[in-house]
Amino acid sequence: MFRTALRNVLAHKARLLMTVLAVMLGVAFVSGTLVFTNTISNAFQNSSAKGFDQVDVAVQAKHQDSKGDAVGKTPELTQAMLDTSAKVPGAASATGVVNGFTAIADKKGKLIGGGFQSEGGNYWGDKDARYPLKSGAAPHGSGEVAIDSETAKRAGYKVGDTVRISVDGPVLTPRITGIFTTDDGNVAAGGSLALFDTATAQKLFGKAGTYDEIDVKAAAGTSQAALKSALDQALPKGRTETTTAQKLADDQARTIASSMSGLKSGLLVFAGIALFVGTFIIANTFTMLVAQRTKELALLRAVGASRRQVTRSVLLEAFVVGAVAAVAGLVAGIGIGAGLRALMGTIGATVPDGPLIITSGTVLSALAVGILITMLAAWLPGRRAAKIPPVAAMSSLHATATTKSLVLRNTLGALFSGAGIAVVIAATSMSGSDGQAPMGIGAVLLIIGVFILTPLLSRPLIAAAAPVLRIFGISGKLARQNSVRNPRRTAATASALMIGLTLITGMTVMAGSLQQAIDRMASSAISADYIVSMANxxxxxxxxxxxxxxxxxxxxxxxxxxxxxxxxxxxxxxxxxxxxxxxxxxxxxxxxxxxxxxxxxxxxxxxxxxxxxxxxxxxxxxxxxxxxxxxxxxxxxxxxxxxxxxxxxxxxxxxxxxxxxxxxxxxxxxxxxxxxxxxxxxxxxxxxxxAVKVQDKKDLSNSIAQVFTLILNMVYGLLAMAVIVAVLGVINTLAMSVFERSQEIGMLRAIGLDRKGIKRMVRLESLVISLFGGVLGIGLGVFFGWAAGELIGSKMSTYELVIPWARMALFLLLAGTVGVLAALWPARRAAKLNMLSAIKSE
Structure with a gap:
């Protein structure tokens, strides 16, 4: 049985190619996500650790808790505290740190950086070890400033240039005296950093004679713990708190890891969607392969093979296919991870230098996902094949589904769909976060229910296309009949496309409705012509x-x-x-x-x-x-x-x-x-x-909508993976269907249907299946968009459902285009079949 399974894999290389590609894409997405997030997280953690090289203990002001009706305030770190810190036993030096928002304009007067990442601080003395000078000298006086090298490079500034800078008052035009390098995470993320001498920084940031933090460097032989203890004893009790650099680095590493885990989870969700779509292709492929080998499997049963052995042989084939796809996906994923890191640099999001991180967990995850998903999807076809009695299988190539199984399937689908709709509608009446989990559960139940019911839905929906298909004559009639000949296969193929379009349509409906709600809110709540605010x-x-x-x-x-x-x-x-x-x-x-x-x-x-x-x-x-x-x-x-x-x-x-x-x-x-x-x-x-933004109401709503637009574009890009996998599924199904119907196609050629007619028949079949999936996906997407909007819009009186008819027509056109493109190779292959050889084939 082992040799038989391997022979079948080698005998069906071309037919299994699309399955390998589908699994490979999903695994590549998973491994690429893990490589990318691990690499970025490691780079930022190493960079943040370098940032604490010049400090062993940080002294910060302790926030005073609110007592009674008095509002708590944060005390200030004074010059006396700085002097005390520098003199404690075990301290080598103490540096006063001042920081605040500082906007730097480029040569066209536009803000550099993202506003929130536009920072300013103080350069300590003539040589600050925190900020090694790349060129020039330290700033002195209110007319001088030093800027980071990344900002200088982006804006084209050099030592001696005059730059426009603003803190929170009038615009300043100091001269650039120095350009420095830094491991600051804000700069790495595309922000900017401007440094003044300490007195100027204190004046600009409204902290005359005080500091935001005191960084103390330990003398040789003094541990961070010992220095912290000495500072705790010397500084005023209850007004300051001390933290070792090791703890600061560990805390920052945890913060970075936490922030990256959100990105990792988000990307893995889309990888999961691609893999979920891929399972339909795998199941479809093995169902068709098993159907084509029914007589062979029956013969194996007749000569002594047990049901378990037949199932195992199918699972072994799936294991080989999954292993090959997983290894290829892992290699592709490493390339994706490296590419994403390089892409961040091209869009201005600078990432600290560091090696590409490929952990054993990434390798094991890729292999496990590829192999397990493939074997799981192939298990049901294998089990179904093993249950066919040998005599029945040898006398009939296609065993039709029993009435009992169809009734059970449709009943189960109706129950799942009904439960999903009920839970989703119930979730819309809940408030905010309380309804998120129920809505997610309801959405999953409804999608599963619709998938189970898809064979039942395929007949009436595809029948609705009959008047249009009649225009294409006999090719159109045959395409319609072929589409509904095997409803389960049509359902599995269409469902792959349905899931992608469901998510894309739902996000589009929600984003469009929220955009209009924000526009109405701005126009109805504000009569002012302009809103003035700080960029950060x-x-x-x-x-x-x-x-x-x-x-x-x-x-x-x-x-x-x-x-x-x-x-x-x-x-x-x-x-x-x-x-x-x-x-x-x-x-x-x-x-x-x-x-x-x-x-x-x-x-x-x-x-x-x-x-x-x-x-x-x-x-x-x-x-x-x-x-x-x-x-x-x-x-x-x-x-x-x-x-x-x-x-x-x-x-x-x-x-x-x-x-x-x-x-x-x-x-x-x-x-x-x-x-x-x-x-x-x-x-x-x-x-x-x-540093100052002047916005009219349209600018205000657009700035808020930019967030939705960015998220929507990211979702479109990520869901493109699922659509590509769905396209592979359509190609795979049609190609194998053509092989399965070789004799039929040969007969059609023999009785007069020319090659153009054969091509047209296959293309129309693909188009009908793709549009069927598109209609289901758009319908579900509108429903989920409405439901999610009701949940989010419960806090927005201006919220109202907006149906993006133009976008939906575009999505349907996309589904049709997918069908036409997916049919090119199978249609060409069908037209090239030799009619006599095809008629003689079994």
Whole structure:
């Protein structure tokens, strides 16, 4: 039996090729994901470890917990603490670290980096071991700066150039005195780093005479633990906390590993989808191979082979195919991992240098996945073949399914589908995260149910295409009959394409609906023409509002100023606004009361009001960040959204209780409305500052939608793997079907059907099967998109289902194109068959 199984594999190399390719693609995706994430994780961990070479113990300020109604604050690290740290026993040196957001503009005035990764800091003395100079010298004074080498390379800066820089105030134009190298992870991720001398950095970042961190280097022979103990004894109790560099490195390594695990899980999900689609191809292939060898297997049974031996011979064939595919997939996956790393460099996401990591776990995972998936998919056809009685098998090539098995299959499919629909619909009525797990379970049940029912669904749906197929004459009629001749085979082939299109359509429906909801939210909640904010999401200087107020054409402004407070023993953030203008700058739906923000009168969003039991006319006491208390009155409760929510009160009431007032955003109304010229005027009024964004409502919704667009494009790219595997499945099924129907095709040629007619018949059969899978996939995708949207949109009053008809037509066209392309080789092969040889074949 072992020799028989090997002979069958060698005898059917061409027919098993598509199966090998399908498994290989799935395994390549899995192993490529593991190689890529392990390599990136290792590179970042090594890079972060290098970043702690110049520090043995880090001293940081300890956050003070909130007590009673007082809001907790973080104390400052003073110069005295730095001096003390440098003098403790076992300390070789101590460095004061200052950092903050610093935007660097390129030569066209545009922001370099991603905003959030645009950092600034201090260069310690004339030679800072943390930042080795590549060229030039250390910066001194407010007119000098040093920048990292990656930023200099991207923007084309060199020593001596003048650069536009902004922290949170006016634009600075210092001269570049030095270019340095760094292992900073933000720079590696495509950000930028600017360094000033310590005094300038402290002034720019609002930390005069203080530091964000003190890095202490141990003297020779002193351990990190001993140095930490000495610092704990010398520094003020309760105001600082010390951490060894080893712990910092370990914590950062865990953080990197955790962040990479999310990426790894996401990529492996898509690899799993590709493998799941591949199982249909494998099962289809072995079902057809077993059907073609029914007489042979029956003869083996007749001469003494047991059912178990027949099943084992099929599984052995699957093992050989899976092993070959797994090894090829592993090699391809290593190439994919290396390619993805190189690709990150081409799109600007720099990755630290490091070797390609291929672990034993990656190798074992690739082999296990390839072999087990193939054997699992081949088990059912093998078991089915072994159950056919020898006499029945030798007298009939195709054993038809019994009525009992069909009834059982359809009943099971209906139960799964019904349960899936019920669970999904029930999940839509749940709130947020509570409904995610039930919806996932319901989706899996429904997909399984539809897959089981696909043979039953194939007949009426393919029959609906009959009027169109009649146009193509006898070729169209034969194509329709061939499509429904073996419903299980048609179902397995179409299901592979169905799964890919289900996910693509569902994501498209959800993304389009969310995009429209965001557009409606921006247009309905905000009446302002522009929203001004920092590029990194940090706070704006209070001077920005003053500048905008005095700019010609500006009719109203309102800063949105956040401040922590204590209300009913809990921390709540207050939003300070311009009480006299906020009504003109927003268009919020009021549930009860009159929208009025003045003095002690405030407006509250519906969620906050519900949590505290407030309504219009309610009063409450707030304790500001300076500890002072004041009674406020709710004048109105409004419907909050993702853009505007919280407790709004007049800045004239809030600002006296803030030590350093700063604004998160500024709403601006202009006389001429939103236009490119007005936007240019506002940007110039703010000094063409690279750190400040001026956005109209469309810009705001587009910036939010960019996230969805990026995710959607990534999903399209990743699901392309599943579609490619599905194409292989269609090719495989048609090629083997042509081989199986050689005698029939020879007879058709003999009675007058020419080669063009044969080609047309095979192409139309492929087209019908692909469109059948496409229709099922798009239908399921719309349903899942609706359900997921209902779950996500429960928190968005502007959410409404949007059916992307144009995209869906494109997806259906894609399914048809897949069918036509997949049929090219099988159709050509069918047309080239010698009619006499084909008629004589069994």
């Amino acid at each position: 999401g940090n706070e704006l200087s209070a001077d920005v509002d003053k500048t905008l107020t005095t700019t010609s054409g500006v009719t109203a402004t309102s800063p949105l100023r956040n401040s922590p407070s204590r209300i009913d023993g809990e921390t709540e953030f207050l939003t300070g606004v311009n009480g006299s203008a906020i009504g003109r700058l927003t268009d919020l739906k009021v549930d009860n009361g009159t929208f009025k923000v003045s003095g002690t009168q405030v407006v509250v969003d519906d969620d906050t009001a519900k949590s505290h039991g407030w309504k219009a006319g309610s009063t409450f006491t707030t304790h500001y960040e300076d500890g002072k208390a004041q009674q406020l009155t709710v004048s109105a409760v409004y419907e909050g959204n993702a853009l505007i929510r919280g407790i709004m009160l007049d800045n004239a009431t809030l600002s006296p209780h803030q030590t350093d007032p700063a604004d998160m955003q500024i709403l601006v109304k202009t006389a001429d409305g939103a236009s490119s010229s007005t936007k240019d005027k506002l940007e110039k009024a703010l000094g063409s500052n690279p």
